[in-house]
Amino acid sequence: MSNNRTLGGLALLMALALAAFGWGLVAPFAYEPVGPRAFPMITAVLIGICGTLLLIRGGGAVEGNAPGVNLGVLAIAATLLVYAMVFTTLGFVISTAAMSLVVARIFGATWAQATISAAVLSVGAFLLFDHALDVVLPTGLLGDLL
Amino acid sequence: MNILSIGRSAALVGIAVAAGTLAAAAEPASPECIAPAQPGGGFDITCKLAQAALKDAGLLADPLRVSYMPGGIGAVAFNTVVGQRRAEPGTIVAFSAGSLLNLSQGKFGAYTADDVRWVASIGTDYGAVVVPADSPFGSLADLMAAIKADPASVILGAGGTIGSQDWMKAALTARAAGVDHKAMRFVAFEGGGDCATALQGGHVQVCMNDVGDSQAAIDGGAPLKLLAIYSADRLAGKLAEIPTAKEQGFDIEWPIVRGFYVGPDVSDADYQWWSDAFATAMAAPGYAALLEQRNLLPLPMVGAELDGFVDARVATYRELADSFGLVAN
Amino acid sequence: MDTLAFLMTGFAVAMTPTNLALAALGAVVGTMVGVLPGLGPVNAVAMLVPVVFALGLPPESSMILMAAIYIGSEYGGRISAILINVPGEASAVMTALEGYPLSRQGKAGIALSLSAWTSFVGSMLATVGIVVAAPILSKWALAFGPVEYVGLMVFAFACLTGLLADEPVKALLAVGIGLALSVVGIDPNSGVYRYTFDMPNLIDGIQFATIVIGLFAISELMLLYESHKEGIPTKVERMGRSLFNWAEVKLTTAATLRGSVIGFFIGLLPGAGGTVGSALAYSTEKRVVERTDPKGNRFGNGDLRGLASVEAANNSASNSNFIPMLTLGIPSSGTTAIMLGVLTLYNITPGPVLFTAQPELVWGLIASLFIGNVMLLAMNIPLVGVFARMLSVPAWVLVPFIVVVSAVGVYSGKSASFDLVLMTVIGVIAYWLRRMHVPMAPLVLGFVLGKILEQNLRRALSLSAGDVQILWSSWIAIVLWGAAIAMLVIPQLLARRRLKALHLQQYREDRE
Numbered sequence: 001m002s003n004n005r006t007l008g009g010l011a012l013l014m015a016l017a018l019a020a021f022g023w024g025l026v027a028p029f030a031y032e033p034v035g036p037r038a039f040p041m042i043t044a045v046l047i048g049i050c051g052t053l054l055l056i057r058g059g060g061a062v063e064g065n066a067p068g069v070n071l072g073v074l075a076i077a078a079t080l081l082v083y084a085m086v087f088t089t090l091g092f093v094i095s096t097a098a099m100s101l102v103v104a105r106i107f108g109a110t111w112a113q114a115t116i117s118a119a120v121l122s123v124g125a126f127l128l129f130d131h132a133l134d135v136v137l138p139t140g141l142l143g144d145l146l
Numbered sequence: 147m148n149i150l151s152i153g154r155s156a157a158l159v160g161i162a163v164a165a166g167t168l169a170a171a172a173e174p175a176s177p178e179c180i181a182p183a184q185p186g187g188g189f190d191i192t193c194k195l196a197q198a199a200l201k202d203a204g205l206l207a208d209p210l211r212v213s214y215m216p217g218g219i220g221a222v223a224f225n226t227v228v229g230q231r232r233a234e235p236g237t238i239v240a241f242s243a244g245s246l247l248n249l250s251q252g253k254f255g256a257y258t259a260d261d262v263r264w265v266a267s268i269g270t271d272y273g274a275v276v277v278p279a280d281s282p283f284g285s286l287a288d289l290m291a292a293i294k295a296d297p298a299s300v301i302l303g304a305g306g307t308i309g310s311q312d313w314m315k316a317a318l319t320a321r322a323a324g325v326d327h328k329a330m331r332f333v334a335f336e337g338g339g340d341c342a343t344a345l346q347g348g349h350v351q352v353c354m355n356d357v358g359d360s361q362a363a364i365d366g367g368a369p370l371k372l373l374a375i376y377s378a379d380r381l382a383g384k385l386a387e388i389p390t391a392k393e394q395g396f397d398i399e400w401p402i403v404r405g406f407y408v409g410p411d412v413s414d415a416d417y418q419w420w421s422d423a424f425a426t427a428m429a430a431p432g433y434a435a436l437l438e439q440r441n442l443l444p445l446p447m448v449g450a451e452l453d454g455f456v457d458a459r460v461a462t463y464r465e466l467a468d469s470f471g472l473v474a475n
Numbered sequence: 476m477d478t479l480a481f482l483m484t485g486f487a488v489a490m491t492p493t494n495l496a497l498a499a500l501g502a503v504v505g506t507m508v509g510v511l512p513g514l515g516p517v518n519a520v521a522m523l524v525p526v527v528f529a530l531g532l533p534p535e536s537s538m539i540l541m542a543a544i545y546i547g548s549e550y551g552g553r554i555s556a557i558l559i560n561v562p563g564e565a566s567a568v569m570t571a572l573e574g575y576p577l578s579r580q581g582k583a584g585i586a587l588s589l590s591a592w593t594s595f596v597g598s599m600l601a602t603v604g605i606v607v608a609a610p611i612l613s614k615w616a617l618a619f620g621p622v623e624y625v626g627l628m629v630f631a632f633a634c635l636t637g638l639l640a641d642e643p644v645k646a647l648l649a650v651g652i653g654l655a656l657s658v659v660g661i662d663p664n665s666g667v668y669r670y671t672f673d674m675p676n677l678i679d680g681i682q683f684a685t686i687v688i689g690l691f692a693i694s695e696l697m698l699l700y701e702s703h704k705e706g707i708p709t710k711v712e713r714m715g716r717s718l719f720n721w722a723e724v725k726l727t728t729a730a731t732l733r734g735s736v737i738g739f740f741i742g743l744l745p746g747a748g749g750t751v752g753s754a755l756a757y758s759t760e761k762r763v764v765e766r767t768d769p770k771g772n773r774f775g776n777g778d779l780r781g782l783a784s785v786e787a788a789n790n791s792a793s794n795s796n797f798i799p800m801l802t803l804g805i806p807s808s809g810t811t812a813i814m815l816g817v818l819t820l821y822n823i824t825p826g827p828v829l830f831t832a833q834p835e836l837v838w839g840l841i842a843s844l845f846i847g848n849v850m851l852l853a854m855n856i857p858l859v860g861v862f863a864r865m866l867s868v869p870a871w872v873l874v875p876f877i878v879v880v881s882a883v884g885v886y887s888g889k890s891a892s893f894d895l896v897l898m899t900v901i902g903v904i905a906y907w908l909r910r911m912h913v914p915m916a917p918l919v920l921g922f923v924l925g926k927i928l929e930q931n932l933r934r935a936l937s938l939s940a941g942d943v944q945i946l947w948s949s950w951i952a953i954v955l956w957g958a959a960i961a962m963l964v965i966p967q968l969l970a971r972r973r974l975k976a977l978h979l980q981q982y983r984e985d986r987e
Contacts, residue, residue: 007911011648018655027308027665028471030939031332036662038671039929043654050648056643062910073697077903080693080878084895087882088230096882100875107703109871117872125879133514134522135887136178136213145979180890185521186813197525209525215890218661218678222891225675245978255675301938333751333937336663336930339812343805349620349938362819366804368827439820 003061008054013050075106091140092130097122174235174416177210179406181240182223184216191440192240192404195268198436199427206423220245224254227288228261233411238265238420243402244311246456250463251309251472259460262407263417263454269442273315273376273400274357275391278345279369281352286374286394289352290323293330301331303350305338309472312338314356315376315400317470322396326469345370355375358400358441361385376400381443403445403459405452421448477864482606494539494839497532498847501543502854508544509551510563512682512692513884516548517809524817534821535836538814542797545810546844549749549793550594550851553786554862557586559877561692565598565683566749566789568919569757572693573785575776583863584717589779590786591855593727597735597787598848601794604739605801605841610830612795613802616743621934622945626955627744628928631751631920633959634758637765637966645913652908653921654794656681657929664933678891685885685894685899686922690915692881693902696874698909703870705818716861727783730760734784735791742792745799745807746927749789756788757781764798767968785936801829802910939965 022040030036065073083099090098096120104114129135190212197210215223223239231237239262249259276288281287293300302319304312313334317327333350335341341353342363353360357375361384364370374391375381376398391398391432406424408417427433428446437444447455447456478941489493508519520541527537552564557574570590577586604612619627637647659670660680689702741752760781761774774781799805804825806812816826823833828836865873885898909915932946939945947953 002907002911004866004911007645007648007913009595011651014652021670025662025667025668027667029328030308030665031334032331032664032933033941034933034936036665036667039925040658040669041656043651043925047648047651047655050644050651053644055646058674060912062912065701066704069701072700072704075695076571076700077899080899080902081896083878083882084892084899087886087892087895096879099878103875104871106872107700107869107871108871113871117875121879124706125883129887133508133751134211134595135514135883136211136890137883137886139176141920149888184809184810184888185517186816190521191816198528212521213890214888216679216682217675217889221675221678222889226891255673268836298940309666313666331937331940333934334664334666335934340745341807343803344620345619346803347617347620349622362824363804366824367828368804368826415679439822441819449814 002064003059004054005058007060008051008056011047011051015044015051018044018047037104072106076103079103079106088138089140091142092137093126093142095121096125096139150388166337173205173207174419175208177206177208177236177238178234179210179212179238179240180215180223181212182215182217182220182229184243185214188241188242188404189220190214192242192268192406195436195440195442196238196240196406196427197423199268199433200423201428202432202436203423203427203430205427219248221248221254224257224262225469227409228257229406231328232408232409233413235412235416238406238408240404241407242404242460244306245465246403246459247309247311247314247467249465259456262410263412264456265406265408265420265448267403267405267419267439267445267447267452267455268424268428269404269440270445271356271358271402271404271442272381273311273398273402274355274360274388275319275346275354275376276342276353276360276370277351277373277374278348279371281371283352283373286389286391286396289373290319290396293320293323293325297325297329300352301333301350302352302354303333303335303341303344304354305335305341307334308332309467310334311400311402312341312354314466314470315398318398318400318466319354319396322391322398327387328424342368342370351472357381357385358443360443400447404442405447423449478606478816481834481838482842484840485840486834486845488535488835488839489539489842493532494536494843495846497536497540498543498843499850501540502547502550502847502850505549506551506851506854510554511547511551511880511884512555512561512563512688513881514887515564516545516812517813518887519544519548520810520813524813524820527817528820530613530762534818534823535839537817537821538836538840539847541810541814541817542840543845543847543850545814546847547851548791548792549598550591550855552789553590553594554587557782558583558862558865559692560695561872561877561881562687564749564789565923566685566792566918568691568750569753569785570782570789572757572916573774573781576775577779578863579780580777583866584859585630585719585723586777586779586782587859587862588717588783588856589719589723589727591852591859592724593731593734593783593787594790595848595852595917596731596789597738597789598794598851599845600732600787601739601742601791602841602844602848605798605844606793608751609802610809611629611796612743612798613827615740616745616799616803616805616807617951618951620949621931621938623937623951624744624746624927624931625946626952626959627747627751627845628924628931630955630959630962631755631924632928633962634755635917635920636963637758638696638914638920641809642912642914645911646917647954648909649908649913649915649918649923653918653923656686657925663930664937674893676889676891676935677897681897682885682888682894683877683923684888685898687919688881688885689901690905691897691916692877694830694905694909694915696877697902697906699870701873718856719865723779727780728761730780731787732761733759734787737784738788738791738793741788742795743798743807744746745805746795748808749792750920750923752792753785753789754924756784756893760784773793788880797840797844800825801840803827804829866885887906912919942968 025037030105086095130137181189181193183189193212200206302316306312320330338355508514552567553570554568554570555561555563560575735754738752800811818939
């Protein structure tokens with residue numbers, strides 16, 4: 001599916017974006033001869049050269065996943081994204097239980113296994129991190145209960 | 147302790163006594179102090195100071211927990227509290243003069259100082275001019291003369307970038323020497339400690355640092371000396387020997403106040419509870435020692451007094467930023 | 476001798492029952508936060524400060540506790556790197572390079588126990604170094620100004636060319652991506668906000684934990700899913716012994732010693748520390764093995780020498796980190812900064828006079844490093860079996876667990892869900908990059924080294940008002956530049972000579 005050309009093309013795009021958004025990086029006044037723009041530009045050039053080389057060279061095709069696999073990877077990514085976004089609003093325990101349930105299912109657990117592991121993991125991790133290691137975690141909906 | 151702050155403390159005792167009779171509001175649940183930086187920084191110290199002071203005064207049943215929210219000297223925490231955590235009664239956020247400075251330059255987004263409720267200031271530090279112990283500069287006047295004679299001959303090191311407190315101190319110094327702040331030689335390090343290290347290694351000649359950390363380093367045997375302190379009056383104790391910039395004829399003052407605010411929708415009762423709690427804690431006999439351990443000087447203010455102070459500081463900072471041509475971005 | 480007498484006093488302090496118990500507690504807590512990615516000694520130490528005060532411990536006891544946590548976390552960081560390819564600590568990024576392939580080959584036990592051993596050796600050598608040479612070496616830390624850091628970074632980048640492997644363009648691309656990520660946030664030299672897109676969460680740049688966890692942990696989950704679907708067992712059967720044998724010790728001794736020395740000197744420098752030290756040790760070792768033992772070279776596929784040198788280096792660095800702290804009062808890492816802060820709470824002012832003013836504290840701490848390391852080794856070897864068994868946990872238990880630990884690690888640093896989203900996005904991109912055979916280690920190093928290089932280069936040039944000659948104005952800088960050039964040129968020359976020899980040999984064979 002994807003090969004070195006895809007990678008090279010995307011690298012070129014990244015280099016262009018870096019350069020485009022970086023060109024305006026000028027300090028109103030500065031005390032040093034180099035300035036904040038030089039490094040982003042050098043980086044853009046480096047990435048651009050690598051991208052061009054890959055584009056020219058081509059090859060290196062990577063075998064695509066079976067369609068089912070891609071779907072699963074997508075499902076994992078989506079679950080993680082949702083988890084990240086509801087982490088503070090729903091709170092650690094609820095969001096973690098939900099995430100854990102879905103991920104365990106994706107990795108082939110039965111409903112019973114997934115439910116048990118989700119319950120154990122969410123509560124156990126909260127106790128470990130929030131209570132034992134004193135990392136302040138969001139309580140969210142459960143609020144004062146915890 | 148200077149006269150001014152003794153007066154303030156006395157006033158605070160009065161407030162505290164009055165508050166004692168008023169203390170109707172209950173302690174807020176799950177008290178948390180947000181330190182808008184990595185663990186170990188100045189904000190962490192501020193939160194830990196509150197933790198210790200409130201605990202020693204027996205004011206909190208639950209311990210005050212500290213969480214970390216670094217970003218833009220408080221910008222992230224400010225935006226979070228004004229945005230998503232507006233009404234959490236138990237959450238206080240540490241601020242410093244650096245936060246107010248950034249706020250005044252519009253670096254906290256569209257928000258202003260009126261968007262949160264200022265609870266208490268619990269201590270302060272002052273800007274200081276630090277040089278190696280064997281420096282050719284014996285006084286601030288020597289340094290000023292050298293800068294004036296040839297601005298390119300003196301490299302001013304600082305712990306912060308253009309627009310930061312440390313840069314402001316350097317720019318004010320250059321201005322006092324009669325040199326344009328754009329013509330001075332300036333090198334930014336990542337933190338005053340890095341600058342002090344470079345000073346000892348002979349890589350820079352002067353650092354625009356703070357009194358607390360610098361004096362602590364000197365007490366520890368670091369071969370450094372203070373040329374001037376940017377405070378209104380001489381400080382107490384062993385710092386009394388070091389002249390202010392003012393008495394050396396240069397009108398520069400740079401207090402670095404530290405304190406706390408709460409979200410805009412926190413109820414009056416809870417806001418009052420925090421103000422009273424800090425007033426009581428800061429009037430306690432052990433508080434002076436807590437401050438000294440953290441290299442801070444007293445500057446106790448709560449409630450309306452602090453509000454007025456913050457507004458005045460922000461206005462001053464804005465004028466300064468304008469006069470230095472700093473563009474708000 | 477004076478030093479010996481002081482050291483004996485130190486042992487008397489460290490051997491009291493309370494202090495021994497605290498060192499053991501610190502070792503356990505340190506290993507634990509070390510294993511968990513994102514959570515590090517800084518968190519544990521910051522959290523313990525109030526506890527230490529509530530208990531009314533004397534200063535030397537709290538220092539001993541914190542030091543044990545600090546060195547313990549370096550031991551812990553390697554475990555998750557080896558087992559699940561997720562570095563538990565910043566300095567364990569290089570550990571995963573050889574450690575993870577070993578554990579996929581069923582040699583997790585050997586990798587864990589051998590790396591515990593080399594960690595121990597590195598730590599102990601560095602502690603001996605502290606005893607012998609701390610006051611002399613403190614000058615080395617001060618001598619490093621912007622100019623010298625530039626030299627060091629140039630040297631480090633030159634060493635990295637050894638990591639470019641079989642697809643140099645892709646490795647260079649990875650370095651570029653790392654550099655690009657490193658410029659996000661406020662520019663410390665000019666105050667300009669770069670690539671923050673008006674998001675306050677980006678002002679301070681992207682935190683290291685978010686990048687490392689995204690690159691390694693999150694992408695790993697998706698790769699695990701692939702193997703899961705393709706029927707490749709995600710569980711690894713344990714092969715035979717879990718303890719290293721004598722032959723393996725002999726094979727890795729030279730690598731361990733080299734790693735220890737490199738780590739020791741880099742650890743003295745504030746800001747560089749274990750990550751840079753282990754990267755340099757790894758690339759040095761790779762070079763050495765390529766030249767001396769081309770046939771036995773298994774770098775990239777689980778070479779014990781690579782693993783050994785990395786672990787010796789980062790543990791050595793975390794111990795030599797104490798030198799600038801104890802002799803100058805200069806913090807060289809977040810953890811030592813907090814330890815210095817704690818000292819001031821005891822009204823002890825850290826700095827050059829600490830050695831003479833507080834001999835019990837200083838020497839008690841040094842003695843406790845020896846004791847703590849012995850404890851950590853004794854604790855880590857039996858634990859190897861327990862940890863290695865983690866690999867036989869089914870994926871549906873392991874994967875949610877990795878997600879939770881990663882999320883907490885990232886969240887604890889910023890208390891914001893923004894970084895969790897960022898971690899996920901980075902993870903998805905990294906998954907694709909890894910499938911495209913873009914290596915992750917050069918990306919991380921580009922991120923770490925790029926920042927130090929850029930800021931110090933610009934600082935150096937503003938010190939000289941633009942004159943580039945300042946870059947080789949000190950002998951340290953000259954040596955480093957020379958070493959960098961040698962690093963780039965010598966392998967080429969050697970390769971050419973080998974090629975010539977090969978041709979000559981062929982020519983002779985043809986004639987015969």
